[in-house]
Amino acid sequence: MEWTRGRILGRGSTATVYAATCHNSDDILAVKSSELHRSEFLQREAKILSSLNSQYVIGYRGSETKRESNGVVTYNLLMEYAPYGTLTDATAKNGGGLDETRIVKYTREILRGLEYIYSKGIVHCDVKGSNVVLAEKGEAKIADFGCSKRVDPEFESTVMGTPAFMAPEVARGEKQGKESDIWAVGCTVIEMATGSPPWTEAREDPVSVLYRVGYCGETPELPCLLTEEAKDFLEKCLKREAKERWTATQLLNHPFLNTKPDIEPVLVSGFVSSSPTSVTDQMFWRSVEEEEEDETEELQDDSRDLDRSSLWGCYSERIGRLRCAGRLDGPRWDMEVEDWITVRVRCEGTMISGSYEELINSENVFVN
Ligand SMILES: Nc1ncnc2c1ncn2[C@@H]1O[C@H](COP(=O)(O)OP(=O)(O)OP(=O)(O)O)[C@@H](O)[C@H]1O
Numbered sequence: 001m002e003w004t005r006g007r008i009l010g011r012g013s014t015a016t017v018y019a020a021t022c023h024n025s026d027d028i029l030a031v032k033s034s035e036l037h038r039s040e041f042l043q044r045e046a047k048i049l050s051s052l053n054s055q056y057v058i059g060y061r062g063s064e065t066k067r068e069s070n071g072v073v074t075y076n077l078l079m080e081y082a083p084y085g086t087l088t089d090a091t092a093k094n095g096g097g098l099d100e101t102r103i104v105k106y107t108r109e110i111l112r113g114l115e116y117i118y119s120k121g122i123v124h125c126d127v128k129g130s131n132v133v134l135a136e137k138g139e140a141k142i143a144d145f146g147c148s149k150r151v152d153p154e155f156e157s158t159v160m161g162t163p164a165f166m167a168p169e170v171a172r173g174e175k176q177g178k179e180s181d182i183w184a185v186g187c188t189v190i191e192m193a194t195g196s197p198p199w200t201e202a203r204e205d206p207v208s209v210l211y212r213v214g215y216c217g218e219t220p221e222l223p224c225l226l227t228e229e230a231k232d233f234l235e236k237c238l239k240r241e242a243k244e245r246w247t248a249t250q251l252l253n254h255p256f257l258n259t260k261p262d263i264e265p266v267l268v269s270g271f272v273s274s275s276p277t278s279v280t281d282q283m284f285w286r287s288v289e290e291e292e293e294d295e296t297e298e299l300q301d302d303s304r305d306l307d308r309s310s311l312w313g314c315y316s317e318r319i320g321r322l323r324c325a326g327r328l329d330g331p332r333w334d335m336e337v338e339d340w341i342t343v344r345v346r347c348e349g350t351m352i353s354g355s356y357e358e359l360i361n362s363e364n365v366f367v368n
Helices: 040-050 087-093 100-119 178-194 206-215 228-237 248-252 288-299 302-325 356-361
Strands: 003-011 016-022 028-035 060-067 073-080 132-134 140-142 159-161 332-335 343-346
Touching: 003 028, 028 040, 040 060, 040 073, 087 132, 087 178, 100 140, 100 178, 100 248, 178 228, 178 248, 228 248
Parallel strands: none
Antiparallel strands: 003 016, 016 028, 028 073, 060 073, 132 140, 159 343, 332 343
């Protein structure tokens, strides 16, 4: 498919997402790109997304490698374009919290999406507001399958995700399944209600959050503004024992969700103030070259890597100290520190050591 890259819609820890126009149809797409040699996660995501087809999951439109005009070879995942941003954007736009009717609508859509992907044998592993996008009719769709995996209890796999949304068993690096997604749904409801993920210190100190969730028996604080029904729903999501958590299907039948009618979608045009209204909106599109220059400069920014290197050392040492102090066995953490939010953990054991350069070149370590 022929397409032209436009402006950046969002940057994650694994890739950058651009708006793009199709040459033959003038449709707008979202294209998630990373350099081919760093695209392992993106290729996995494309494979999983290509196997899914649901109104509650962002649509797959293809994938391809491309040599850009600056010679860089990129891997590109082509997706349905979601013009109203993410749930996190929607919450921020609404003054830092959504009212309960909107929370009900989006939670229902997320759970329907999860029910669907579970029926296909897939778990998401990184449910959070910024991974749920609002599509053309204002409906919530699950996106970012970069951490997702096939459900296979026999197969011990890497634990992934975002500390503030991690279930206790994930924080301990033990296992990650559908139940862990459900915990993350609870955290996402808290994010929608309050404008922030649970654990107020999470951004500054993800390590202590992992420790509190994994080892100290804590659960996130329930927002006091929510109704009793909503709080009861959250309690069913946030059971510390994974097997006690309600399933997506049970939660869809909880009174918090099943007694309320669907509301009309709220389309807040503010989300799209910088998005294209049509492909002829030339002011909108930044040239491909300009975007590529930005990307290249970013990739070559050694000083940023140095900062990350020292922070990474500091975090991994701290979680090691916390675990030793508590005489606890647990995961070894590989942290992406610049955007600390995403981490990849190795469960099987050996403490990762080596220079940052060695770490980022290692197959098992996730880095940006
Ligand atoms: N289909 C889409 N339509 C519109 N915007 C999108 C779409 N997909 C992603 N985005 C935007 O791009 C951002 C980054 O996308 P995504 O979360 O898939 O990247 P990532 O590198 O996997 O991120 P993470 O750090 O969460 O792992 C999103 O938060 C969102 O703002």
